[in-house]
Amino acid sequence: MRTQGQPAWELLLPAAGAPARRRGRALQEALREAVRSGRLAAGTRLPSSRELAADLGVSRGLVTEAYEQLTAEGYLRSDRGAGTWVGGAARAAVRGARDPAAGTPGVRVDFRPGTPDLSLFPRSAWAAAQRSVLARLPHSALGYPDPRGLPGLREELAGMLARRRGVVADPERLVVCSGVAQASTLMGFALRARGLRAIGVEDPGSPEHGRLFASTGMEAVRLPLDGEGLRPGPLAAAGVRAVVVTPSHQFPSGIGWSAERRAALLDWARTVDGYVLEDDYDGDFRYDRAPVGALQGLDPERVVYTGSVSKSLAPGLRLGWMLVPEELVDEVVERKRTMDLGNPVLDQAVLAEFVARGGYDRQLRRCQRAYRERRDALIAALARHLPGTEVSGIAAGLHVIARVPARFGPTERFLARAAEAGVALRTLEEYGTARPSDGAVRLVIGYAHLPPPVVAEGVGRMAGAVGGTPRADDGAAPGRP
Ligand SMILES: Cc1ncc(COP(=O)(O)O)c(C=O)c1O
Structure with missing residues (x-):
């Protein structure tokens, strides 16, 4: 048996050298990994158990057991008398496919x-908040959470968002979610439940918006921008009743929407009895002027506001929030419940503690x-x-x-x-x-x-x-x- 010019048993030698009580399992794991990673290609014929046992210096029983186990799992195929092959069921996992920048060769x-x-992730402050949460959280708090999020976190976020972003933040209408991404899919499902089938997206805009809404069965209709925001004519002509926008710092053009266009968008939403999803993805970062308040503050019954810690702390935390108009709250919360029964309790409690201690500011x-x-x-x-x-x-x-x-x-x-x-x-x-x-x-x-x-x-x-x-x-x- 050879793979890429190398005798395959070399792949298995470290396992063969494991302490006796773990050797059988180690051999199975090494063989499984060799198949999964493609180092043993589908169709490769394995040596007889006697040969492999001799090459590796292990008992024949261990090899027979490994062959049987992996055959049962579908990694190998055996024909009594004819031998054992690598089956075609396993596929190599695609690693790092979500992160195009990770280790791109040649990128300096x-x-x-x-x-x-x-x-810049605040490791020590986060660790302190974690310790404090673990010390004081009662056992009862570790059950399934309110799908809207922990009451303590919703209070903290509502206070912080009202102060920093000028939103109307009622903790009863704040839903903790896994970032703007989940807020978008929750909205997509809620809008579909109300009979909507299409949503306007900014052109140019984030490709994620279209993809996320498409995953809920909503068609994304591109709407052109100029230097002030969405152009009112094409918006009115598009025939949609919902849009997703980034008015505070448009992605990617970087413009801040003018006051007139903000007002025009809200007028449009009232006229068509529609909704605006305001993606405030980087609303916290303003350098040369005071932050522009969020659109939601002007009409909290038409605007769903969403943001996350992805830019301020780390996208890997997968923690965000949405402020939902009264009419949509029940639908959004029910979707959140069926999707994942709520965000992890400990992460939510730590973020609440972190905000309360002034760490977020x-x-x-x-x-x-x-x-x-x-x-x-x-x-x-x-x-x-x-x-x-x-x-x-x-x-x-x-x-x-x-x-x-x-x-x-x-x-x-x-x-x-x-x-x-x-x-x-x-x-x-x-x-x-x-x-x-x-x-x-x-x-x-x-x-x-x-x-x-x-x-x-x-x-x-x-x-x-x-x-x-x-x-x-x-x-x-x-x-x-
Ligand atoms: C326009 C826009 N909205 C939202 C997000 C982030 O989404 P999330 O909060 O789910 O991490 C990104 C991510 O880069 C983005 O570019």
Whole structure:
């Protein structure tokens, strides 16, 4: 038996060397893993139990037992007298498929947007909150929770959101959920239950919105934006009665919706007896001006407000919230109950404790300082290395839009050269249908996860690859070769 030029029993040798009482199980696990990972391909004929036992220096009984067990599980196939083969049932697991940035070969600086700086996660404050919760939580609190969320957390979040985001926050209408993602699917099901079949999404916008609503059977209808927000004409003509929007810091364009467009959207929702899902995904980060209050504060019966800790703490916590109009509360809570019976109690209690101790506000202040510095480093580096670049959407959030002059393009060449230089980028075109003909390269640059020297290095690499000035000190005239 050989796999990829290597005798397969070498894969099993560590298991054969396990202490006697664990050897049988170790052998089975190693064989299972070899099949699962594809190192033993489907159709590979295994040696007889006698041969393999001799090669490995273990008793024949252990090998026979391993063959029988894995045959019963479907990893192997046996024909009495004819031998044992690797079956075709097992498939190698696809690892890391959800994280395109993770370990991408050749990527030195990753400007793709969406992630905060995970190294800023407040580990000690979180651990202190965890210890305190475990010490005081009664046994009875470990049963199934209220599907809306722990009352203590709903109180804390309602207070925090009213204070920070200007929402009308009644804890009775606040539902704790697994991020904006789950809020969107809960809304999708609730809207379907009311007979709606389509929802408007921003163009350009987050592709997640369309995907999440599609998973609930709702068709996503793209609605064009201009520099102020959704354009009223196409909105009225679309025939939908619900939209999902990011008015505080539009994703990805970075604009803040004008007061007129906010008012027009609410007028539209009242006219069509419809709903607005307000995704406040990075509403906590504002640099040069006071935060714009959430839309929900203007009409809490038409606007479902949602946000999460994904940008402020870590997306891996999968903790978020939604504020739901009276009419939709029962439907949303019932969906939450049937979906997962509520979020984990300990995580909710720890977040409540963390907010109550002032940890959330402290964390936002800390991130805000770090992110502002990174944003400034990015703007300075772009001005220096790619002169003429216009940067917008800078007042808030974790990313900006950079419009790089056409002389550094065209876009495909720019991206290819940047990739060769180890810089991963996203373009605005990837998020929408508009294709301006001015030849400029429009980038959506996420900076929050990168320390200032890395931001500067990334811009230098990118510029060097496309004909800008590669280093801060070279003083060379910019331009195409
Ligand atoms: C526009 C937008 N909304 C929401 C989210 C986050 O969703 P969640 O709160 O489920 O992590 C993202 C993630 O990057 C996003 O880009």
